[in-house]
Amino acid sequence: MKRYLLRRLGQSVLVIVAAMIAIFIIGHVLGDPVNAVVSEFASIEEREAVRDKLGFNDPILVQFGRFAMGVIQLDFGTSPVTGEDALGMVMSALPNTAMLGGAILLLALPIGFVMGAWGAFRPGSFVDRAANVMSLAGISVVEFWLGLTLITLIAVPIGVIPTGGTSGALAILLPAMTGAFRIIGRVAQFSRSALLEEYSKPYVEMARAKGLSDRRIFLHVSKNAATAIITVSTDEILGLVNGVVVIETVFAWPGVGRLVIDALGNTDLFVLQAAVFTFVVLVMVITFIIDLTYMLFNPRVRYE
Template sequence: MFRLLVRKFLEVFLFLLFIMFVSFLFIRLAPGDPVLTILNVDELSVSQEQVDDMREEMGFNDPLPIQFGKWLLDFVRLDFGTSYSTGQPVMQTLLKALPATAELTLGALLVMLLVAVPLGSLSAVYRGRWIDTFSRMLSIVGAAVPSFWLGLILIDLLGVRFGSLPTMGRGGFASLILPSLTLGLAISSVYVRLLRSSLLDSLSQEFVRSARARGLSEGRIFWLHALRHSLPPVITVFGVSLGSLIGGVVVIEVLFAYPGIGKLVVDAIRQRDYPLIQGYILIMAVVVFVVNTAVDLSYRYLNPEMKLKEKEAHR
Protein backbone atom coordinates (compact mmCIF):
# COMPACT_ATOMS: atom_id res chain seq x y z
CA MET A 1 0.00 0.00 0.00
CA PHE A 2 2.76 2.47 0.97
CA ARG A 3 4.75 1.72 -2.18
CA LEU A 4 1.65 2.24 -4.29
CA LEU A 5 0.98 5.63 -2.72
CA VAL A 6 4.60 6.75 -3.16
CA ARG A 7 4.59 5.66 -6.80
CA LYS A 8 1.30 7.46 -7.36
CA PHE A 9 2.57 10.70 -5.83
CA LEU A 10 5.69 10.59 -8.00
CA GLU A 11 3.51 10.03 -11.04
CA VAL A 12 1.21 12.92 -10.18
CA PHE A 13 4.17 15.26 -9.60
CA LEU A 14 5.52 14.61 -13.09
CA PHE A 15 1.99 14.69 -14.52
CA LEU A 16 1.19 18.05 -12.92
CA LEU A 17 4.49 19.53 -14.07
CA PHE A 18 3.75 18.45 -17.63
CA ILE A 19 0.15 19.70 -17.44
CA MET A 20 1.28 23.07 -16.05
CA PHE A 21 3.81 23.60 -18.83
CA VAL A 22 1.51 22.50 -21.67
CA SER A 23 -1.49 24.47 -20.39
CA PHE A 24 0.62 27.57 -19.81
CA LEU A 25 2.10 27.36 -23.31
CA PHE A 26 -1.16 26.67 -25.15
CA ILE A 27 -3.08 29.36 -23.28
CA ARG A 28 -0.46 31.96 -24.12
CA LEU A 29 -0.40 30.92 -27.78
CA ALA A 30 -4.19 31.03 -28.13
CA PRO A 31 -5.70 33.94 -30.12
CA GLY A 32 -6.77 37.00 -28.19
CA ASP A 33 -5.16 39.44 -25.79
CA PRO A 34 -6.31 39.62 -22.15
CA VAL A 35 -5.02 43.19 -21.90
CA LEU A 36 -7.50 44.35 -24.55
CA THR A 37 -10.28 42.52 -22.72
CA ILE A 38 -9.36 44.05 -19.36
CA LEU A 39 -9.18 47.55 -20.82
CA ASN A 40 -12.46 46.96 -22.68
CA VAL A 41 -11.15 48.50 -25.90
CA ASP A 42 -14.37 47.67 -27.77
CA GLU A 43 -16.35 50.16 -25.69
CA LEU A 44 -13.72 52.59 -24.42
CA SER A 45 -11.13 54.69 -26.16
CA VAL A 46 -7.74 53.37 -25.11
CA SER A 47 -4.38 54.57 -26.37
CA GLN A 48 -1.61 52.24 -27.47
CA GLU A 49 0.52 53.62 -24.66
CA GLN A 50 -2.01 52.43 -22.08
CA VAL A 51 -2.06 48.99 -23.69
CA ASP A 52 1.75 48.80 -23.63
CA ASP A 53 1.89 49.94 -20.00
CA MET A 54 -0.66 47.30 -18.99
CA ARG A 55 1.22 44.56 -20.83
CA GLU A 56 4.44 45.57 -19.08
CA GLU A 57 2.72 45.68 -15.69
CA MET A 58 1.26 42.19 -16.18
CA GLY A 59 4.57 40.76 -17.40
CA PHE A 60 3.40 39.81 -20.88
CA ASN A 61 6.44 41.44 -22.48
CA ASP A 62 8.75 38.92 -20.80
CA PRO A 63 9.79 35.79 -22.75
CA LEU A 64 7.53 32.79 -22.21
CA PRO A 65 10.12 30.79 -20.18
CA ILE A 66 10.44 33.69 -17.74
CA GLN A 67 6.67 34.06 -17.48
CA PHE A 68 6.32 30.34 -16.80
CA GLY A 69 9.11 30.44 -14.20
CA LYS A 70 7.39 33.28 -12.33
CA TRP A 71 4.06 31.50 -12.43
CA LEU A 72 5.62 28.23 -11.28
CA LEU A 73 7.33 30.00 -8.39
CA ASP A 74 4.01 31.47 -7.31
CA PHE A 75 2.39 28.03 -7.63
CA VAL A 76 5.00 26.49 -5.32
CA ARG A 77 4.00 29.12 -2.77
CA LEU A 78 0.34 28.10 -3.35
CA ASP A 79 -0.38 31.44 -5.00
CA PHE A 80 -2.50 30.87 -8.13
CA GLY A 81 -2.67 34.56 -8.94
CA THR A 82 -5.61 36.93 -9.24
CA SER A 83 -8.46 36.52 -11.69
CA TYR A 84 -8.51 39.19 -14.38
CA SER A 85 -12.31 39.17 -14.55
CA THR A 86 -13.31 39.05 -10.87
CA GLY A 87 -10.28 40.70 -9.27
CA GLN A 88 -10.27 38.00 -6.58
CA PRO A 89 -7.68 35.29 -5.86
CA VAL A 90 -8.07 32.38 -8.27
CA MET A 91 -8.31 29.74 -5.56
CA GLN A 92 -11.00 31.70 -3.73
CA THR A 93 -12.99 32.10 -6.95
CA LEU A 94 -12.76 28.39 -7.81
CA LEU A 95 -13.59 27.22 -4.30
CA LYS A 96 -16.63 29.49 -4.30
CA ALA A 97 -17.98 27.74 -7.42
CA LEU A 98 -16.88 24.23 -6.39
CA PRO A 99 -19.92 23.31 -4.22
CA ALA A 100 -22.30 23.84 -7.16
CA THR A 101 -20.24 21.56 -9.41
CA ALA A 102 -19.91 18.97 -6.64
CA GLU A 103 -23.70 18.95 -6.17
CA LEU A 104 -24.28 18.49 -9.90
CA THR A 105 -21.68 15.73 -10.18
CA LEU A 106 -23.05 13.81 -7.20
CA GLY A 107 -26.59 14.24 -8.49
CA ALA A 108 -25.60 12.91 -11.92
CA LEU A 109 -23.78 9.94 -10.36
CA LEU A 110 -26.84 9.17 -8.24
CA VAL A 111 -29.07 9.18 -11.33
CA MET A 112 -26.55 7.00 -13.15
CA LEU A 113 -26.52 4.45 -10.32
CA LEU A 114 -30.33 4.40 -10.07
CA VAL A 115 -30.57 3.75 -13.81
CA ALA A 116 -27.50 1.66 -14.66
CA VAL A 117 -27.43 -0.78 -11.73
CA PRO A 118 -31.06 -1.97 -11.94
CA LEU A 119 -31.15 -2.06 -15.76
CA GLY A 120 -27.73 -3.69 -16.11
CA SER A 121 -28.49 -6.24 -13.40
CA LEU A 122 -31.95 -7.15 -14.71
CA SER A 123 -30.61 -7.37 -18.24
CA ALA A 124 -27.97 -9.89 -17.15
CA VAL A 125 -30.24 -11.94 -14.88
CA TYR A 126 -33.09 -12.09 -17.43
CA ARG A 127 -30.93 -12.41 -20.50
CA GLY A 128 -32.91 -12.70 -23.74
CA ARG A 129 -36.19 -11.49 -22.22
CA TRP A 130 -38.04 -8.22 -22.82
CA ILE A 131 -36.21 -6.34 -20.06
CA ASP A 132 -32.90 -7.29 -21.63
CA THR A 133 -34.02 -6.05 -25.04
CA PHE A 134 -35.46 -2.87 -23.54
CA SER A 135 -32.30 -2.01 -21.55
CA ARG A 136 -30.01 -2.65 -24.52
CA MET A 137 -32.13 -0.49 -26.83
CA LEU A 138 -32.27 2.25 -24.19
CA SER A 139 -28.50 2.19 -23.74
CA ILE A 140 -27.92 2.42 -27.51
CA VAL A 141 -30.28 5.39 -27.79
CA GLY A 142 -28.67 7.03 -24.76
CA ALA A 143 -25.19 6.65 -26.22
CA ALA A 144 -26.32 8.18 -29.54
CA VAL A 145 -28.10 11.22 -28.07
CA PRO A 146 -25.85 14.21 -27.18
CA SER A 147 -26.24 15.42 -23.62
CA PHE A 148 -27.01 19.01 -24.62
CA TRP A 149 -29.84 17.81 -26.92
CA LEU A 150 -31.28 15.69 -24.13
CA GLY A 151 -31.03 18.72 -21.86
CA LEU A 152 -32.95 20.88 -24.32
CA ILE A 153 -35.68 18.24 -24.59
CA LEU A 154 -36.01 18.04 -20.78
CA ILE A 155 -36.07 21.84 -20.53
CA ASP A 156 -38.87 22.01 -23.10
CA LEU A 157 -40.92 19.20 -21.56
CA LEU A 158 -40.46 19.59 -17.81
CA GLY A 159 -39.50 23.25 -17.63
CA VAL A 160 -41.51 25.03 -20.33
CA ARG A 161 -44.56 22.90 -21.18
CA PHE A 162 -45.32 21.58 -17.69
CA GLY A 163 -43.55 24.37 -15.82
CA SER A 164 -42.82 22.05 -12.92
CA LEU A 165 -39.04 22.52 -12.64
CA PRO A 166 -36.70 25.52 -12.89
CA THR A 167 -34.52 25.52 -15.99
CA MET A 168 -31.76 27.96 -15.04
CA GLY A 169 -29.64 28.93 -12.09
CA ARG A 170 -29.06 27.36 -8.71
CA GLY A 171 -31.79 27.80 -6.15
CA GLY A 172 -32.30 24.70 -4.10
CA PHE A 173 -32.99 21.05 -4.77
CA ALA A 174 -35.51 21.68 -7.56
CA SER A 175 -32.96 23.52 -9.70
CA LEU A 176 -30.61 20.52 -9.41
CA ILE A 177 -33.07 17.96 -10.81
CA LEU A 178 -32.97 18.80 -14.52
CA PRO A 179 -29.17 19.16 -14.91
CA SER A 180 -28.53 16.05 -12.80
CA LEU A 181 -31.11 14.08 -14.76
CA THR A 182 -29.62 15.22 -18.07
CA LEU A 183 -26.03 14.35 -17.20
CA GLY A 184 -26.92 11.16 -15.33
CA LEU A 185 -28.99 9.75 -18.19
CA ALA A 186 -26.30 10.71 -20.69
CA ILE A 187 -23.56 8.73 -18.91
CA SER A 188 -25.67 5.81 -17.70
CA SER A 189 -25.94 4.15 -21.12
CA VAL A 190 -22.27 3.15 -21.05
CA TYR A 191 -22.54 1.55 -17.62
CA VAL A 192 -25.73 -0.36 -18.41
CA ARG A 193 -23.97 -2.24 -21.21
CA LEU A 194 -20.75 -2.66 -19.26
CA LEU A 195 -22.45 -3.93 -16.08
CA ARG A 196 -24.56 -6.36 -18.11
CA SER A 197 -21.50 -7.78 -19.87
CA SER A 198 -19.49 -8.02 -16.65
CA LEU A 199 -22.37 -9.68 -14.76
CA LEU A 200 -22.91 -12.25 -17.52
CA ASP A 201 -19.24 -13.16 -17.26
CA SER A 202 -19.42 -13.40 -13.45
CA LEU A 203 -22.58 -15.53 -13.46
CA SER A 204 -20.86 -18.06 -15.71
CA GLN A 205 -17.85 -18.46 -13.41
CA GLU A 206 -17.09 -21.59 -11.42
CA PHE A 207 -17.49 -19.90 -8.03
CA VAL A 208 -21.14 -19.09 -8.85
CA ARG A 209 -21.87 -22.72 -9.70
CA SER A 210 -20.11 -23.79 -6.50
CA ALA A 211 -22.22 -21.36 -4.46
CA ARG A 212 -25.39 -22.78 -5.99
CA ALA A 213 -24.21 -26.31 -5.22
CA ARG A 214 -23.78 -25.30 -1.57
CA GLY A 215 -27.44 -24.24 -1.50
CA LEU A 216 -27.00 -20.45 -1.30
CA SER A 217 -29.97 -18.38 -2.40
CA GLU A 218 -29.88 -16.65 -5.79
CA GLY A 219 -30.10 -13.23 -4.14
CA ARG A 220 -27.11 -13.93 -1.90
CA ILE A 221 -25.13 -15.30 -4.82
CA PHE A 222 -25.92 -12.24 -6.90
CA TRP A 223 -25.24 -9.51 -4.32
CA LEU A 224 -22.31 -11.02 -2.43
CA HIS A 225 -20.49 -12.85 -5.21
CA ALA A 226 -21.48 -12.05 -8.81
CA LEU A 227 -22.02 -8.29 -8.41
CA ARG A 228 -18.82 -7.81 -6.40
CA HIS A 229 -16.82 -9.77 -8.97
CA SER A 230 -18.26 -7.65 -11.81
CA LEU A 231 -17.52 -4.24 -10.27
CA PRO A 232 -13.76 -3.84 -11.03
CA PRO A 233 -14.23 -3.41 -14.81
CA VAL A 234 -17.01 -0.88 -14.18
CA ILE A 235 -14.88 1.10 -11.74
CA THR A 236 -11.96 1.00 -14.19
CA VAL A 237 -14.08 2.52 -16.94
CA PHE A 238 -15.34 5.15 -14.51
CA GLY A 239 -11.78 6.21 -13.72
CA VAL A 240 -10.90 6.36 -17.41
CA SER A 241 -14.09 8.23 -18.37
CA LEU A 242 -13.79 10.79 -15.59
CA GLY A 243 -12.51 13.33 -18.10
CA SER A 244 -15.66 12.85 -20.18
CA LEU A 245 -17.77 13.34 -17.07
CA ILE A 246 -15.98 16.60 -16.29
CA GLY A 247 -16.51 17.74 -19.87
CA GLY A 248 -20.18 16.83 -19.59
CA VAL A 249 -20.49 18.87 -16.41
CA VAL A 250 -19.10 21.91 -18.26
CA VAL A 251 -21.64 21.54 -21.09
CA ILE A 252 -24.57 21.04 -18.72
CA GLU A 253 -23.58 23.97 -16.50
CA VAL A 254 -23.48 26.29 -19.51
CA LEU A 255 -26.79 24.91 -20.83
CA PHE A 256 -28.63 25.37 -17.52
CA ALA A 257 -26.71 28.53 -16.48
CA TYR A 258 -25.62 26.60 -13.40
CA PRO A 259 -23.00 28.65 -11.49
CA GLY A 260 -20.34 25.97 -11.12
CA ILE A 261 -16.70 25.68 -12.07
CA GLY A 262 -17.54 24.58 -15.62
CA LYS A 263 -19.52 27.71 -16.45
CA LEU A 264 -16.91 29.80 -14.66
CA VAL A 265 -14.07 28.48 -16.81
CA VAL A 266 -16.07 28.93 -20.04
CA ASP A 267 -16.56 32.58 -19.11
CA ALA A 268 -12.85 32.78 -18.26
CA ILE A 269 -11.92 31.44 -21.72
CA ARG A 270 -14.09 34.10 -23.36
CA GLN A 271 -12.42 36.81 -21.28
CA ARG A 272 -8.88 35.39 -21.70
CA ASP A 273 -8.57 35.03 -17.92
CA TYR A 274 -5.26 33.11 -17.90
CA PRO A 275 -4.86 32.58 -14.12
CA LEU A 276 -8.40 31.25 -13.75
CA ILE A 277 -8.05 28.85 -16.68
CA GLN A 278 -4.75 27.47 -15.37
CA GLY A 279 -6.15 27.11 -11.86
CA TYR A 280 -9.10 25.14 -13.23
CA ILE A 281 -6.83 22.83 -15.23
CA LEU A 282 -4.72 22.10 -12.15
CA ILE A 283 -7.73 21.40 -9.93
CA MET A 284 -9.21 19.02 -12.50
CA ALA A 285 -5.84 17.26 -12.84
CA VAL A 286 -5.71 16.73 -9.07
CA VAL A 287 -9.31 15.47 -9.06
CA VAL A 288 -8.50 12.95 -11.80
CA PHE A 289 -5.44 11.79 -9.84
CA VAL A 290 -7.39 11.36 -6.60
CA VAL A 291 -10.19 9.41 -8.29
CA ASN A 292 -7.80 7.14 -10.18
CA THR A 293 -5.84 6.47 -6.98
CA ALA A 294 -9.08 5.60 -5.19
CA VAL A 295 -9.94 3.26 -8.07
CA ASP A 296 -6.58 1.50 -7.80
CA LEU A 297 -6.93 1.10 -4.04
CA SER A 298 -10.49 -0.19 -4.34
CA TYR A 299 -9.26 -3.14 -6.43
CA ARG A 300 -7.65 -4.61 -3.30
CA TYR A 301 -11.05 -4.91 -1.64
CA LEU A 302 -13.21 -5.74 -4.64
CA ASN A 303 -10.87 -8.26 -6.23
CA PRO A 304 -9.26 -10.68 -3.76
CA GLU A 305 -7.07 -12.07 -6.55
CA MET A 306 -4.98 -8.89 -6.46
CA LYS A 307 -4.21 -9.42 -2.77
CA LEU A 308 -3.03 -12.95 -3.48
CA LYS A 309 -0.86 -11.77 -6.38
CA GLU A 310 0.72 -9.05 -4.22
CA LYS A 311 1.48 -11.57 -1.46
CA GLU A 312 3.04 -13.97 -3.95
CA ALA A 313 5.12 -11.15 -5.45
CA HIS A 314 6.58 -10.26 -2.04
CA ARG A 315 7.57 -13.87 -1.23
Protein backbone atom coordinates in the same frame (compact mmCIF):
# COMPACT_ATOMS: atom_id res chain seq x y z
CA MET B 1 1.05 -1.75 -0.71
CA LYS B 2 3.06 1.11 0.79
CA ARG B 3 5.42 1.02 -2.16
CA TYR B 4 2.50 1.12 -4.53
CA LEU B 5 1.06 4.18 -2.85
CA LEU B 6 4.41 5.97 -2.90
CA ARG B 7 4.92 5.19 -6.57
CA ARG B 8 1.42 6.38 -7.28
CA LEU B 9 2.08 9.64 -5.43
CA GLY B 10 5.29 10.19 -7.40
CA GLN B 11 3.40 9.70 -10.64
CA SER B 12 0.81 12.24 -9.55
CA VAL B 13 3.48 14.87 -8.94
CA LEU B 14 4.88 14.25 -12.42
CA VAL B 15 1.45 14.65 -13.98
CA ILE B 16 0.90 17.92 -12.12
CA VAL B 17 4.24 19.28 -13.33
CA ALA B 18 3.42 18.23 -16.89
CA ALA B 19 0.00 19.85 -16.66
CA MET B 20 1.55 23.00 -15.29
CA ILE B 21 3.95 23.23 -18.24
CA ALA B 22 1.14 22.56 -20.71
CA ILE B 23 -1.07 25.23 -19.17
CA PHE B 24 1.79 27.73 -19.25
CA ILE B 25 2.67 27.01 -22.87
CA ILE B 26 -0.91 27.30 -24.03
CA GLY B 27 -1.46 30.53 -22.10
CA HIS B 28 1.86 32.34 -22.60
CA VAL B 29 3.73 30.93 -25.57
CA LEU B 30 1.10 30.07 -28.17
CA GLY B 31 -0.25 33.45 -29.15
CA ASP B 32 -0.08 36.70 -27.25
CA PRO B 33 -1.16 36.32 -23.62
CA VAL B 34 -2.31 39.91 -23.61
CA ASN B 35 -5.12 38.90 -25.97
CA ALA B 36 -6.34 36.60 -23.28
CA VAL B 37 -6.39 39.30 -20.66
CA VAL B 38 -7.68 42.48 -22.30
CA SER B 39 -10.75 42.98 -24.43
CA GLU B 40 -10.37 43.01 -28.18
CA PHE B 41 -11.40 46.67 -28.29
CA ALA B 42 -8.52 47.84 -26.09
CA SER B 43 -6.11 50.43 -27.53
CA ILE B 44 -2.47 49.66 -28.19
CA GLU B 45 -1.42 51.80 -25.21
CA GLU B 46 -3.76 49.91 -22.90
CA ARG B 47 -2.40 46.63 -24.17
CA GLU B 48 1.21 47.63 -23.65
CA ALA B 49 0.42 48.88 -20.16
CA VAL B 50 -1.12 45.51 -19.30
CA ARG B 51 1.80 43.68 -20.88
CA ASP B 52 4.21 45.64 -18.74
CA LYS B 53 2.16 45.29 -15.59
CA LEU B 54 1.78 41.53 -15.86
CA GLY B 55 5.44 41.03 -16.85
CA PHE B 56 4.71 39.53 -20.27
CA ASN B 57 7.79 41.35 -21.57
CA ASP B 58 10.15 39.36 -19.36
CA PRO B 59 12.13 36.43 -20.81
CA ILE B 60 9.97 33.34 -21.16
CA LEU B 61 11.84 31.33 -18.51
CA VAL B 62 11.43 34.12 -16.00
CA GLN B 63 7.74 34.16 -16.77
CA PHE B 64 7.55 30.43 -16.29
CA GLY B 65 9.42 30.66 -13.00
CA ARG B 66 6.98 33.24 -11.80
CA PHE B 67 4.01 31.13 -12.96
CA ALA B 68 5.38 27.97 -11.35
CA MET B 69 6.06 29.75 -8.05
CA GLY B 70 2.51 31.04 -8.19
CA VAL B 71 1.08 27.57 -8.76
CA ILE B 72 3.11 26.17 -5.88
CA GLN B 73 1.70 28.89 -3.63
CA LEU B 74 -1.74 28.29 -5.18
CA ASP B 75 -1.69 31.82 -6.62
CA PHE B 76 -2.88 32.03 -10.21
CA GLY B 77 -3.21 35.81 -10.20
CA THR B 78 -6.12 38.18 -9.94
CA SER B 79 -8.93 38.16 -12.45
CA PRO B 80 -8.77 41.40 -14.42
CA VAL B 81 -12.52 41.11 -14.95
CA THR B 82 -13.77 40.76 -11.38
CA GLY B 83 -10.70 41.81 -9.48
CA GLU B 84 -10.97 38.67 -7.37
CA ASP B 85 -8.39 35.97 -6.75
CA ALA B 86 -8.63 33.53 -9.73
CA LEU B 87 -8.30 30.32 -7.73
CA GLY B 88 -10.67 31.71 -5.14
CA MET B 89 -13.31 32.10 -7.82
CA VAL B 90 -12.78 28.50 -8.94
CA MET B 91 -12.92 27.25 -5.36
CA SER B 92 -16.18 28.99 -4.65
CA ALA B 93 -17.69 27.46 -7.80
CA LEU B 94 -16.32 23.99 -7.07
CA PRO B 95 -18.92 22.90 -4.47
CA ASN B 96 -21.67 23.47 -7.02
CA THR B 97 -19.88 21.33 -9.58
CA ALA B 98 -19.19 18.66 -6.99
CA MET B 99 -22.83 18.67 -6.02
CA LEU B 100 -23.97 18.31 -9.61
CA GLY B 101 -21.39 15.59 -10.35
CA GLY B 102 -22.33 13.76 -7.17
CA ALA B 103 -26.03 13.96 -8.02
CA ILE B 104 -25.38 12.60 -11.51
CA LEU B 105 -23.38 9.63 -10.20
CA LEU B 106 -25.80 8.98 -7.36
CA LEU B 107 -28.55 8.79 -9.92
CA ALA B 108 -26.69 7.00 -12.70
CA LEU B 109 -24.53 4.34 -11.05
CA PRO B 110 -27.19 2.54 -8.97
CA ILE B 111 -29.83 2.77 -11.69
CA GLY B 112 -27.32 1.60 -14.30
CA PHE B 113 -26.22 -1.34 -12.17
CA VAL B 114 -29.77 -2.39 -11.34
CA MET B 115 -30.81 -2.15 -14.97
CA GLY B 116 -27.76 -4.17 -15.97
CA ALA B 117 -28.48 -6.85 -13.39
CA TRP B 118 -32.09 -6.93 -14.54
CA GLY B 119 -30.94 -7.35 -18.13
CA ALA B 120 -28.62 -10.16 -17.09
CA PHE B 121 -31.47 -12.10 -15.48
CA ARG B 122 -34.07 -11.22 -18.11
CA PRO B 123 -32.30 -10.84 -21.43
CA GLY B 124 -34.50 -9.17 -24.04
CA SER B 125 -36.86 -7.66 -21.45
CA PHE B 126 -38.04 -4.07 -21.67
CA VAL B 127 -35.45 -2.89 -19.13
CA ASP B 128 -32.71 -4.69 -21.02
CA ARG B 129 -33.63 -3.06 -24.31
CA ALA B 130 -34.08 0.33 -22.65
CA ALA B 131 -30.52 0.15 -21.34
CA ASN B 132 -29.26 -0.58 -24.84
CA VAL B 133 -31.15 2.34 -26.30
CA MET B 134 -29.90 4.67 -23.56
CA SER B 135 -26.33 3.62 -24.12
CA LEU B 136 -26.45 4.06 -27.87
CA ALA B 137 -28.51 7.25 -27.70
CA GLY B 138 -26.27 8.58 -24.95
CA ILE B 139 -23.25 8.33 -27.20
CA SER B 140 -25.00 9.79 -30.23
CA VAL B 141 -26.94 12.60 -28.59
CA VAL B 142 -25.09 15.74 -27.55
CA GLU B 143 -25.73 16.84 -24.01
CA PHE B 144 -26.78 20.42 -24.73
CA TRP B 145 -29.51 19.13 -27.02
CA LEU B 146 -30.64 16.60 -24.44
CA GLY B 147 -30.67 19.32 -21.76
CA LEU B 148 -32.77 21.63 -23.90
CA THR B 149 -35.12 18.79 -24.81
CA LEU B 150 -35.63 17.93 -21.15
CA ILE B 151 -36.39 21.57 -20.43
CA THR B 152 -38.98 21.63 -23.21
CA LEU B 153 -40.51 18.26 -22.42
CA ILE B 154 -40.44 18.29 -18.62
CA ALA B 155 -39.74 21.67 -17.07
CA VAL B 156 -41.96 23.76 -19.30
CA PRO B 157 -45.16 21.65 -19.11
CA ILE B 158 -44.86 20.87 -15.40
CA GLY B 159 -43.84 24.31 -14.33
CA VAL B 160 -42.59 23.63 -10.80
CA ILE B 161 -39.18 22.42 -11.93
CA PRO B 162 -36.78 25.30 -12.54
CA THR B 163 -35.13 25.37 -15.96
CA GLY B 164 -31.90 26.76 -14.60
CA GLY B 165 -30.00 28.16 -11.63
CA THR B 166 -29.74 26.66 -8.17
CA SER B 167 -32.92 27.89 -6.60
CA GLY B 168 -34.67 25.11 -4.70
CA ALA B 169 -33.93 21.44 -4.35
CA LEU B 170 -35.70 20.58 -7.60
CA ALA B 171 -33.30 22.71 -9.61
CA ILE B 172 -30.71 19.95 -9.71
CA LEU B 173 -33.16 17.46 -11.23
CA LEU B 174 -32.86 18.30 -14.92
CA PRO B 175 -29.09 18.85 -15.06
CA ALA B 176 -28.59 15.60 -13.16
CA MET B 177 -30.88 13.71 -15.54
CA THR B 178 -29.04 15.15 -18.52
CA GLY B 179 -25.69 14.02 -17.18
CA ALA B 180 -26.95 10.66 -15.99
CA PHE B 181 -28.57 9.57 -19.22
CA ARG B 182 -25.61 8.12 -21.05
CA ILE B 183 -23.91 6.86 -17.91
CA ILE B 184 -26.97 4.80 -17.01
CA GLY B 185 -26.95 3.14 -20.41
CA ARG B 186 -23.24 2.43 -20.44
CA VAL B 187 -23.05 1.17 -16.86
CA ALA B 188 -26.12 -1.01 -17.47
CA GLN B 189 -24.57 -2.55 -20.58
CA PHE B 190 -21.27 -3.29 -18.93
CA SER B 191 -22.83 -4.55 -15.70
CA ARG B 192 -24.99 -6.89 -17.71
CA SER B 193 -22.16 -8.44 -19.66
CA ALA B 194 -19.84 -8.56 -16.64
CA LEU B 195 -22.50 -10.31 -14.55
CA LEU B 196 -23.39 -12.77 -17.30
CA GLU B 197 -19.74 -13.63 -17.75
CA GLU B 198 -19.28 -14.21 -14.02
CA TYR B 199 -22.45 -16.31 -13.80
CA SER B 200 -21.02 -18.74 -16.34
CA LYS B 201 -17.90 -19.43 -14.26
CA PRO B 202 -17.35 -22.70 -12.40
CA TYR B 203 -17.30 -21.09 -8.95
CA VAL B 204 -20.99 -20.22 -9.42
CA GLU B 205 -21.84 -23.86 -10.02
CA MET B 206 -19.85 -24.67 -6.87
CA ALA B 207 -21.76 -21.99 -4.95
CA ARG B 208 -25.05 -23.56 -6.06
CA ALA B 209 -23.82 -26.97 -4.99
CA LYS B 210 -23.12 -25.52 -1.55
CA GLY B 211 -26.85 -24.80 -1.31
CA LEU B 212 -26.48 -21.01 -1.30
CA SER B 213 -29.49 -18.81 -1.91
CA ASP B 214 -29.76 -16.84 -5.15
CA ARG B 215 -29.12 -13.65 -3.20
CA ARG B 216 -25.97 -15.10 -1.72
CA ILE B 217 -24.77 -16.21 -5.14
CA PHE B 218 -25.39 -12.70 -6.43
CA LEU B 219 -23.03 -11.45 -3.74
CA HIS B 220 -20.37 -13.89 -4.97
CA VAL B 221 -20.82 -12.82 -8.55
CA SER B 222 -21.08 -9.09 -8.08
CA LYS B 223 -17.85 -8.83 -6.14
CA ASN B 224 -16.08 -10.32 -9.15
CA ALA B 225 -18.04 -8.30 -11.68
CA ALA B 226 -17.22 -5.14 -9.73
CA THR B 227 -13.84 -4.64 -11.34
CA ALA B 228 -15.28 -4.45 -14.83
CA ILE B 229 -18.10 -2.20 -13.66
CA ILE B 230 -15.69 0.13 -11.89
CA THR B 231 -13.62 0.37 -15.06
CA VAL B 232 -16.50 1.59 -17.18
CA SER B 233 -17.69 3.86 -14.38
CA THR B 234 -14.24 5.45 -14.25
CA ASP B 235 -14.46 6.22 -17.93
CA GLU B 236 -17.80 7.86 -17.42
CA ILE B 237 -16.81 9.77 -14.29
CA LEU B 238 -13.81 11.23 -16.07
CA GLY B 239 -15.96 12.03 -19.08
CA LEU B 240 -18.22 13.89 -16.70
CA VAL B 241 -15.45 16.40 -16.00
CA ASN B 242 -15.98 17.53 -19.58
CA GLY B 243 -19.69 16.97 -19.51
CA VAL B 244 -20.37 19.41 -16.67
CA VAL B 245 -19.02 22.29 -18.74
CA VAL B 246 -21.87 21.83 -21.20
CA ILE B 247 -24.53 20.94 -18.66
CA GLU B 248 -23.70 23.84 -16.38
CA THR B 249 -23.91 26.22 -19.29
CA VAL B 250 -27.26 24.92 -20.50
CA PHE B 251 -28.81 25.04 -17.04
CA ALA B 252 -27.03 28.22 -15.87
CA TRP B 253 -25.52 26.19 -13.07
CA PRO B 254 -22.87 28.31 -11.31
CA GLY B 255 -20.08 25.71 -11.27
CA VAL B 256 -16.53 25.52 -12.49
CA GLY B 257 -17.67 24.48 -15.95
CA ARG B 258 -19.67 27.58 -16.40
CA LEU B 259 -16.84 29.64 -14.95
CA VAL B 260 -14.62 28.24 -17.70
CA ILE B 261 -17.05 29.23 -20.42
CA ASP B 262 -17.42 32.70 -18.90
CA ALA B 263 -13.66 33.08 -18.57
CA LEU B 264 -13.26 32.18 -22.24
CA GLY B 265 -15.82 34.79 -23.20
CA ASN B 266 -14.33 37.46 -20.92
CA THR B 267 -10.74 36.69 -21.91
CA ASP B 268 -9.96 35.94 -18.30
CA LEU B 269 -6.70 33.96 -18.64
CA PHE B 270 -5.94 33.55 -14.96
CA VAL B 271 -9.33 32.13 -14.05
CA LEU B 272 -9.08 29.79 -17.01
CA GLN B 273 -5.67 28.55 -15.88
CA ALA B 274 -6.85 28.07 -12.33
CA ALA B 275 -9.93 26.16 -13.52
CA VAL B 276 -7.99 23.85 -15.86
CA PHE B 277 -5.46 23.18 -13.14
CA THR B 278 -8.23 22.37 -10.70
CA PHE B 279 -9.71 19.89 -13.20
CA VAL B 280 -6.33 18.18 -13.56
CA VAL B 281 -6.01 17.76 -9.81
CA LEU B 282 -9.62 16.58 -9.61
CA VAL B 283 -9.10 13.89 -12.26
CA MET B 284 -6.05 12.69 -10.40
CA VAL B 285 -7.83 12.48 -7.10
CA ILE B 286 -10.71 10.58 -8.73
CA THR B 287 -8.45 8.03 -10.45
CA PHE B 288 -6.53 7.56 -7.23
CA ILE B 289 -9.70 6.83 -5.29
CA ILE B 290 -10.81 4.43 -8.01
CA ASP B 291 -7.50 2.58 -7.91
CA LEU B 292 -7.99 2.14 -4.20
CA THR B 293 -11.47 0.73 -4.87
CA TYR B 294 -9.98 -1.82 -7.26
CA MET B 295 -7.87 -3.08 -4.41
CA LEU B 296 -10.93 -3.44 -2.28
CA PHE B 297 -12.53 -5.76 -4.81
CA ASN B 298 -9.57 -7.55 -6.30
CA PRO B 299 -7.14 -9.13 -3.86
CA ARG B 300 -4.59 -9.76 -6.59
CA VAL B 301 -4.13 -6.04 -7.21
CA ARG B 302 -3.56 -5.54 -3.52
CA TYR B 303 -0.68 -8.00 -3.41
CA GLU B 304 1.22 -6.91 -6.47
